[in-house]
Amino acid sequence: MSIPVPPSEPNSLPYKIACLCDLRDEQGRVLMLKRLKHPNFGLCSPIGGKLDTHTGESPAQCAVREIAEEAEIDVPIDRIRLIGMVSERAYEGKTHWLMFVYRVLGSVSVKTGMTREGELFWVEPSQIESLDLPESDRKVIWPLVREVAPDALTDEPGFFAVHIDCDGDEMTWNVEQLTKPANTHAN
Template identity: 40%
Template sequence: MTSSPATAPLSYKIAVLVFLENHAGEHLLLLRAKPPNLGIWSPIGGKLETAIGESPFECAVRETFEETGHRVTAADFHLFAMIAEKAYEGHSHWLMFLFRCTVPLAALPPTIDEGKFGFFSRAAIDVLPIPETDRNALWPIYDQYRDRFVALKADCAPGQPIVVEIEQITPAPR
């Protein structure tokens, strides 16, 4: 028995996003030249190399160097969030690990195959073309939890409002 495309299970992808700042506190974003998020701004990141057992921290280190040339170690990252996104754009599920790099980036990286870079103030990001989940979930999560840790889940089914639920906050709110 075969499944029709409408009822076929969605794949599950595991990835990291890295939130980098320069010395002025501006955030590095990449204007994506490839899907997903083609033509819109987002933090750097990428998929874990699961075939080699890469950890989320190893992936953050690798992606940061590959995309920006910024040499950092796992100790230079703070994992501030994990979010499970169901049915992102109706194509797949994502388990995303969100990292804040504690070592500022000295200069704007050169353009790469993935896209071109820009530094933006936090306020400027609110008016940029960014993914809906970034606007409604990821940046508010960054604003509130960047120095802590939060686990979330989000239902991103197409045609429905994105619903984000907190599953755990560490340390627990007082």
């Protein structure tokens, strides 16, 4: 089996590494941020940020740090689970991204409102698609999050890995790994 290799570009783009953090409250609502900074200025996304590569920070350490900085709560590293890995080629034609998606197990309490990063707010999971989201979040990331981590408060989540090609007129993606959660509750 061969792994498809993207065509090379004459001007290679920088590669950035980041994490996204899925936090839920007692009602199962998702913490979102309406961003005041680029990339994705004015759009909604979960909290997160770039890995501090200069210090050798791990993706999990980045998630814990970003949660502390943006949500102003301390979450121990043993309460987060890696639920996804997203590679984006040529996002906005400017950058390749490698993102690690983490879910905080159990509920958290976070003060919402304006921060230096943007506006923090809670939203029902069923309402996420009604928000102004980056296209890759709407079409790829959130549907995969729902598939591998349907119940934030009780289930041990599964895992996904996806490659998203943002180059060209149409975004395309390939799910490279999908592991469903081990114990799901019947409704």
